[in-house]
Amino acid sequence: MITRRDMKHRGRRVLKKHYLVLVAACLIAAFLGSEFGSSLNGIKAQTANIGYPAEGAFGESEETVRMEVSSREGIVDVVYDMLAGREEDARNLADRLREQDIEASRNGNPMLGRTQGVLAGLVNDITSGGIYVSLISALNSITGSRSVSAVIWIIGSFLLIFLFWFLIKNLYTAISRRIFLEGRTYEKLPVQRFMFLLRVRKWFKAACTMLLSALYLTLWTLTIVGGIIKRYSYYLIPYIVAENPDISPGMAITLSRRMMKGHKWQCFVFELSYIGWEILGALTFGATAVFYSNPYKVAAFSEYYTEIRRISKEAGIEGTELLNDRYLYEKAGEDVIREAYADAIEALSQPDESKDLRGMRGFLARNFGIALFYRREEKEYEETQAKLIKYAVWKEAIEGKAYPGRLSPIPERQKNRRVESLHYMRRYSLCSLILLFFIFSLFGWVWEVSQHMVVYGDFVNRGVLHGPWLPIYGTGGVLVLVVLNRLRKSPFWEFLSIMVLCGCVEYFTSLVLEILHGGAKWWDYSGYFLNLHGRICAEGLLVFGIMGMIFVYVLAPLLDNMLRRIPARAAVPLCAILLGAFCTDVVYSSGNPNTGEGVTSASAGQLHAGGTAELLMTRKE
Secondary structure, rough: OOHHHHHHHHHHHHHHHOHHHHHHHHHHHHHOOOOHHHHHHHHHHHHHHOOOOOOOOOOHHHHHHHHHHHHHOOOHHHHHHHHEEEEEHHHHHHHHHHHHHHHHHHHHOOOOOOOOOOHHHHHHHHHHHHHHHHHHHHHHHHOHHHHHHHHHHHHHHHHHHHHHHHOOOOOOHHHHHHHHHHHHHHHOOOOOHHHHHHHHHOOHHHHHHHHHHHHHHHHEEOOOOOEHHHHHHHHHHHHHHHOOOOHHHHHHHHHHHHOOOOOHHHHHHHHHHHHHHHHHHHHOHHOOOOOOOHHHHHHHHHHHHHHHHHHHHHHHHOOOOOOOHHHHHOOOHHHHHHHOOHHHHHHOOOOOOHHOOOOHHHHHHHHHHEEEEOOOHHHHHHHHHHHHHHHHEEEHOOOOOOOOHOOOOOOOOOOHEEEEEHHHOHHHHHHHHHHHHHHHHHHHHHHHHHHHHHOOOOOOOOOOOOOOOOOHHHHHHHHHHOOOHOOOOHHHHHHHHHHHHHHHHHHHHHHHHHHHHOOOOOOOOOOOOEOOOEEEEEEEEHHHHHHHHHHHHHHHHHHHHHOOHHHHHHHHHHHHHHHHHHHHHHHHHHHHHOOOOOOOHHHHHOOOOHHHOOOOOOOOO
């Protein structure tokens, strides 16, 4: 068996190779409380002390600050009053806590507004306990009995806590061990590997195994000495589940006992060798533990498991044949990969047709997904791109840089890609982009006019222009299609980029309008939670992000399919007429902007991007 020094050396090498991912894996475990929770105690202590500034630091006495902080405990009192049948007292207390939060936001950082918007309302409801008042009140109405509601509330609370522990917290140890084991062999650790239990459809079974082992260990802990011994007897269970989540709970426990027989003291000494890192972690308030020693220790013990596994297999220990994930520990040969991924290799070997285009046409196609005109070869391009998207997830596995899911002993389920049938990886013609601009601008105008009619009951022509269009919507839609063309294959980055891009468009549009028109505002998010100078806010960006994703992956391809049916001899004149009318409106509105009640007033301006959420709240005049 290799020495502890060698295992630590290998662990450091793995950590260096995947530093950010492995640190993140252990940090998630600390936040969940599945392990390494003590690493965050120092940070929590420092954060708690921030709540008690010195007397006069902010113009308030220390006692006043302590009373305000202690009011957070009122949430418990709100729930207690509701369960005790004192609904009026609970509502009054929740209202007082809410008003305290709102008043504090007015005197604090304007970016953290708590007076407007759904996000601010949700935060206020949570911090004041108002959400619990609504939930328990609903239970009282349904059951007609406070006693029954209290029982349901208590049982439901315990059930939710148990489900979180059972399905996530207790299971996460096995998930993190899988990440570390794959990191030993491969250069890449895709984020989706954290979901490997879902891909093999064994999340629940693996959770049952971890539950049974936790139950056994808890019972053994009652015997004191037995708890210490069994801790090391069951030490390999997370690794066994990580390698073969289909193993039965009882077999996983038995196999761990058999493999650890004669190695428990060795494992104890190995853990003891990290005592220096534990002391250093305490002295640095957990910083060294979070950013180095925690992932370093797990990486080293992953080497330890690998070595125990090898020894057990050589010794022919019964049950080790179930540890059969060969390519978790070694890379597959080129011939094996070619056989398993033949269809993907063929699709990925297809040349990028846009590279054959030269000059401005090739530049626009490659970088912005723009085709001057729609041609027949565009259809072939879209079908090819759909295949590439389907197989691109296996590219790193084919290159031997990531775990080959197709070679897993348990077949992995592939992603549902129904949206691919829309061929969202396409090139849009200039006519389609112009018409999409006007369609989305018209949609934005109808959307905001309708919202104003619902909220205020009268028709108002929204926007700075006089025509039935809000160009900020059309501009955002077109920019998302062309500027973010290269990110379209990565929905996660596409979503984040849409929020950033639309946020920039909205912020600078507001700024320019204010400068050009003497400070007049067509929307104002002051008072919204997480707003920037009242020009953009968090919930508005979320709305833009969600709508942008729907537009990119569903609406734009569907609309483009319909627009392509319009003959060029009709589409080109239509675009010219619309552009002419729009430019005329822009020139006229530059000197005579659309203003007035419901257009440039602050309350009306709040109907902009966050307007969807506003309809869900009772507006306060």
